[in-house]
Amino acid sequence: MTKEVAENGWSEAQADLRRAFEENGHPMWVREGRDVVAVNRAALLHYGYSRGEFVALTIDDLTATEAPAKEHSPGQPLASHGVEYPPGFSKHRRRDGSLIEVEVTSSAVTYHGRPASLDSILDVTYRRQADVQARYLDLVLATITDAVVTSDENLILTSWNTAAEAIFGRRADEVLGQPVALVLRTNFLDVERAEAIRKLVDTGRFHGELTYRRGDGRPIHIESRVVAHFDSDGKRRGYLSVNRDITERNYADEAIRSLLKEVLTAQELERRRIARELHDETAQTLTTLLVGLRAIEDAKDLHQALGGASGLRASVSAALEGVKRMSRGLRPSVLDDLGLQEALERLGLEVSRANGFIVDVHAAGSRLPRLPEAVETTLYRVVQEALTNASKHASPKVVSVLIHRTPGEVRLVIEDDGKGFDVSDTHSEGQLGLMGIRERVHLVGGSVTIESSCGQGTTICVTVPFAGREPSSP
Numbered sequence: 001m002t003k004e005v006a007e008n009g010w011s012e013a014q015a016d017l018r019r020a021f022e023e024n025g026h027p028m029w030v031r032e033g034r035d036v037v038a039v040n041r042a043a044l045l046h047y048g049y050s051r052g053e054f055v056a057l058t059i060d061d062l063t064a065t066e067a068p069a070k071e072h073s074p075g076q077p078l079a080s081h082g083v084e085y086p087p088g089f090s091k092h093r094r095r096d097g098s099l100i101e102v103e104v105t106s107s108a109v110t111y112h113g114r115p116a117s118l119d120s121i122l123d124v125t126y127r128r129q130a131d132v133q134a135r136y137l138d139l140v141l142a143t144i145t146d147a148v149v150t151s152d153e154n155l156i157l158t159s160w161n162t163a164a165e166a167i168f169g170r171r172a173d174e175v176l177g178q179p180v181a182l183v184l185r186t187n188f189l190d191v192e193r194a195e196a197i198r199k200l201v202d203t204g205r206f207h208g209e210l211t212y213r214r215g216d217g218r219p220i221h222i223e224s225r226v227v228a229h230f231d232s233d234g235k236r237r238g239y240l241s242v243n244r245d246i247t248e249r250n251y252a253d254e255a256i257r258s259l260l261k262e263v264l265t266a267q268e269l270e271r272r273r274i275a276r277e278l279h280d281e282t283a284q285t286l287t288t289l290l291v292g293l294r295a296i297e298d299a300k301d302l303h304q305a306l307g308g309a310s311g312l313r314a315s316v317s318a319a320l321e322g323v324k325r326m327s328r329g330l331r332p333s334v335l336d337d338l339g340l341q342e343a344l345e346r347l348g349l350e351v352s353r354a355n356g357f358i359v360d361v362h363a364a365g366s367r368l369p370r371l372p373e374a375v376e377t378t379l380y381r382v383v384q385e386a387l388t389n390a391s392k393h394a395s396p397k398v399v400s401v402l403i404h405r406t407p408g409e410v411r412l413v414i415e416d417d418g419k420g421f422d423v424s425d426t427h428s429e430g431q432l433g434l435m436g437i438r439e440r441v442h443l444v445g446g447s448v449t450i451e452s453s454c455g456q457g458t459t460i461c462v463t464v465p466f467a468g469r470e471p472s473s474p
């Protein structure tokens, strides 16, 4: 078929259609089969061809090869005269080689008295890119763990992501369209609420901490960043806020602070105890010694001097015992010399003698080989505290200490048959023993369970994983 570079293929009756075609702001063309036979000005501008070049093209010259296979292609033959085809998406190549995504609407028309197709082109490149970006944004908002909340310029909620539902405990459909102030009854930390809102409105920014009480009553801490967003004319359209639940972080910070405080207090108490012992025992004995020595100096005869000296020997040996006890308390050197099992046996004997209850230390299986120093010290300190607690609080008849080592771990069970106590009673200030046990064991990667109830005795069970040598024979 010969091509005509003319727009006069329309009949008289189609004058309106011709005008609508030629003056349309969207690219349009008429094709017979796959050949373009007429084209409007908008198409020439959009695709960059002259009219002569354009009407020499077929639809295949315009269609980029990677056009989606299933979608309607304007090159498809028309089914019947006068039928409007469904819109189809395609990719077209412009004269300069650039690709555009288009939505093509084809209508059956009569041109030069013959059936033809009128294709109207909508360039959807930017729309498709915006769709992709919107889908990407939806995905980010759905997966992000921060609560992302937007509001319009009047602080009416306009979006509320999945994390906002989880953190604030309210569903999007319950809160959208409501005023922020009504939904998020937050308290600001370090700044007055009115002041924070004024600052946000004035500067378009806010960063600070808030507290919020959820519907289920749980208070949470939120770190919030809010920024205003604007349209292309610079008019404020609303606010975007990103909120992070920092409740756990704050608890952890608080726990560290209170632990540090308690460690410092414990250190101070320990110093005071040592100072007192040094003063009350060692210094007292040395004073006695001084006085006794002076008495010996002043002795009238050898017999009197010898009597004084033997009295002093008893004082010196008491002082020596006191110093030894103190140094054992500071660092159980017996551990270094004898190993854990024997050190515990000695400790048990000492506590038993001093308190009048039986302390039964036994190891399951063969004798324990040496464990890493940190593990031995930890287990020794745990037993020391447990025995001190038994003597202070439990009035037991028997305390049993069992150490059991398997290839992978060491297990220590200390059980008394004393008064017992309510373990769920929260730890109060000045009671550091059980907390110290937990902290020490956690530091060597182990775990602790404490079971007790009034009248039923107390069992402390410690397990420390151990990746050392297999137990060797003693």
Ligand SMILES: Nc1ncnc2c1ncn2[C@@H]1O[C@H](COP(=O)(O)OP(=O)(O)OP(=O)(O)O)[C@@H](O)[C@H]1O
Residues within 6 Å of the ligand: 389, 390, 392, 393, 394, 416, 418, 419, 420, 421, 430, 431, 432, 433, 434, 435, 458
């Ligand atoms: N074996 C036990 N039998 C009965 N009650 C116990 C026993 N162990 C601990 N308790 C109770 O648990 C509380 C906490 O013990 P914890 O060792 O933490 O503190 P404390 O012994 O009171 O003080 P600290 O150990 O700091 O000198 C004790 O005050 C006591 O009431």
Ligand SMILES: [Mg+2]
Residues within 6 Å of the ligand: 385, 388, 389, 432, 433, 434
């Ligand atoms: Mg204690």
